[in-house]
Amino acid sequence: MTIRIKSENDIHYASHEAMNFAKDIGMNTLETTKVSIIISELAYNIIKYAESGFVRFSKVSTHKNEGILIEAIDNGPSIKDIEKALKDNYSTGGSLGLGLPGIKRISDLLEINSTPETGTHIKVTYWKK
Amino acid sequence: MEVISRNATQLCDLYGITKEDIDAIHEFKPVAINEVPKMVESWYKWLKTTAEFQEYFADPATLHRVQRMQLSFWEEFFDANIDDQYVATRKSVGEVHARIGLSQEIYLAGVDHFLSLFIEVLLIQDWSREKIDKIRRALNKIVHMDMTIIVQSYEHIVNQKITAQSKTLMAMSTPVTQLWDGLLLLPVVGLIDSRRAQDIMDNTLNYISQHHAQSFILDISGVAVVDTAVANHLIKITKATKLMGCECIISGLSPAVAQTIVELGIDVGTIRTTANLKAAIEIAFEKLNMKIVKK
Numbered sequence: 244m245t246i247r248i249k250s251e252n253d254i255h256y257a258s259h260e261a262m263n264f265a266k267d268i269g270m271n272t273l274e275t276t277k278v279s280i281i282i283s284e285l286a287y288n289i290i291k292y293a294e295s296g297f298v299r300f301s302k303v304s305t306h307k308n309e310g311i312l313i314e315a316i317d318n319g320p321s322i323k324d325i326e327k328a329l330k331d332n333y334s335t336g337g338s339l340g341l342g343l344p345g346i347k348r349i350s351d352l353l354e355i356n357s358t359p360e361t362g363t364h365i366k367v368t369y370w371k372k
Numbered sequence: 373m374e375v376i377s378r379n380a381t382q383l384c385d386l387y388g389i390t391k392e393d394i395d396a397i398h399e400f401k402p403v404a405i406n407e408v409p410k411m412v413e414s415w416y417k418w419l420k421t422t423a424e425f426q427e428y429f430a431d432p433a434t435l436h437r438v439q440r441m442q443l444s445f446w447e448e449f450f451d452a453n454i455d456d457q458y459v460a461t462r463k464s465v466g467e468v469h470a471r472i473g474l475s476q477e478i479y480l481a482g483v484d485h486f487l488s489l490f491i492e493v494l495l496i497q498d499w500s501r502e503k504i505d506k507i508r509r510a511l512n513k514i515v516h517m518d519m520t521i522i523v524q525s526y527e528h529i530v531n532q533k534i535t536a537q538s539k540t541l542m543a544m545s546t547p548v549t550q551l552w553d554g555l556l557l558l559p560v561v562g563l564i565d566s567r568r569a570q571d572i573m574d575n576t577l578n579y580i581s582q583h584h585a586q587s588f589i590l591d592i593s594g595v596a597v598v599d600t601a602v603a604n605h606l607i608k609i610t611k612a613t614k615l616m617g618c619e620c621i622i623s624g625l626s627p628a629v630a631q632t633i634v635e636l637g638i639d640v641g642t643i644r645t646t647a648n649l650k651a652a653i654e655i656a657f658e659k660l661n662m663k664i665v666k667k
Contacts, residue, residue: 276597284601287601345638
C-alpha cells in the first residue's frame with residue numbers, strides 16, 4: 244500500500260493502516276507498535292525535511308522469515324551525512340534526533356539511498372519474531 | 373486532501389472537447405431536448421423502486437423541484453456553453469448530493485440511464501453514420517466531464533465534513549479537570565500531533581496558574597502511538613509545567629509503548645511515569661501530604 248504524505252493527518256492515517264497491515268500478517272501488539280512507530284518516524288521526517296513524499300509497505304518473506312518492508316520516498320533535499328543522521332541526538336531539524344537511529348535499533352534491516360539528484364529512498368525491513 | 377480545481381477551459385482541454393463537439397451537440401439538441409421530459413419520467417419510475425426514493429423524494433413538492441432542476445440541467449447540457457458558470461452549476465449538484473448524503477451510486481446510475489436513452493434516440497435518427505458517430509463522441513465527452521466535476525465536488529464536501537468533525541473532536545479533547553485542590557488530571561485519548569500538543573500545553577499551563585496546582589497527571593493510556601515526535605512534545609510539556617512549579621506525572625504507559633520508547637533511545641530520566649492512573653494518583657497525593665483511607 245502506498246500513501247501520500249503531505250500533512251500530519253497523513254502520518255496518522257499511514258501509521259493506522261500499517262498497524263492493521265501488521266496485525267493482518269500475524270504480528271503481536273509489540274510488533275505492530277514498532278511497525279507503526281517506524282512508519283510515523285519516516286513520515287514525520289518526510290514532512291519535516293521534504294514537505295511531501297510517499298510511504299509504502301508490503302509483505303516480504305524468505306524461506307525462514309516473514310515480515311514487512313516499509314519504504315519512504317521523497318524528492319527532498321536529501322540527507323547530507325547519513326552516518327551522522329544515524330547517530331543519537333543528531334538533528335538538523337531541532338528535534339530529539341532519535342528518529343533514524345531509533346528505527347535502526349527497532350528494525351532488522353535499514354537501507355538508505357539519498358542524493359540531491361534522486362531524493363531519498365529509505366527501506367526498512369522488520370521480521371515477525 | 374487537496375482538490376485540483378480546473379476552470380472551464382482547462383476541463384475542455386482535459387476531455388478534448390472541441391468546437392466540433394459543441395456543434396455536434398447543438399445539432400442533436402432539438403431532437404434530444406424533446407425527449408428529456410419522458411426520460412425524467414422513466415428515470416423516476418425506476419427510482420421509485422429503490423430505497424433512496426422514500427428517503428429523498430417522497431415529498432411531492434421536493435420531487436417536482438428536483439425534476440425541474442433536472443430538466444434545466446439537460447437544457448444547459450445541450451446549450452453546451454461550457455464556461456465557469458456551467459462548471460459552477462455542476463459543482464453545486466455534487467455539493468448538494470454530498471450534503472444531503474445521496475449516494476454517488478444513485479447519481480451515477482442516473483447519468484448512465486440518461487446517456488443510454490440519448491444514444492437510443494440518436495441511433496434511430498435518419499442521419500449519416502459519420503454524423504451519428506460525431507454526436508455520440510461529443511455526448512460521451514461532455515457527460516464524462518460533468519461526472520468528474522460532480523464527483524469531485526462531492527468528494528470535496530465529504531472531506532470538509534471530515535475536517536469539521538476532527539476539529540470538533542480536537543476541541544473536546546483537552547479536558548483538564550481538577551481532581552483535588554492542587555491536583556490536575558488530563559486524560560489524552562487518540563493521537564497527539566503538534567497542534568494538539570500545543571493545545572495541551574496551553575490548557576495545562578493556564579489551569580496550573582489559575583488553580584495553583586502542584587501536581588499534574590497526564591494520562592496517555594489512550595494514546596496509540598508514542599513516537600519520538602510525541603515523546604518530544606511530552607518532554608516539553610513536563611519541562612514547562614516544572615518551570616511553573618508543578619510536577620508532571622505521565623501515567624498509563626503500556627508495555628508495548630514502554631519497550632518501544634526504550635528501543636528508540638528516548639531519555640525519560642527526569643520524567644515521572646507510572647503504568648496506570650492509580651499509581652500516579654498515589655504519588656500525587658503523597659506529594660500533597662494526603663492519604664486516601666477506608667472509612
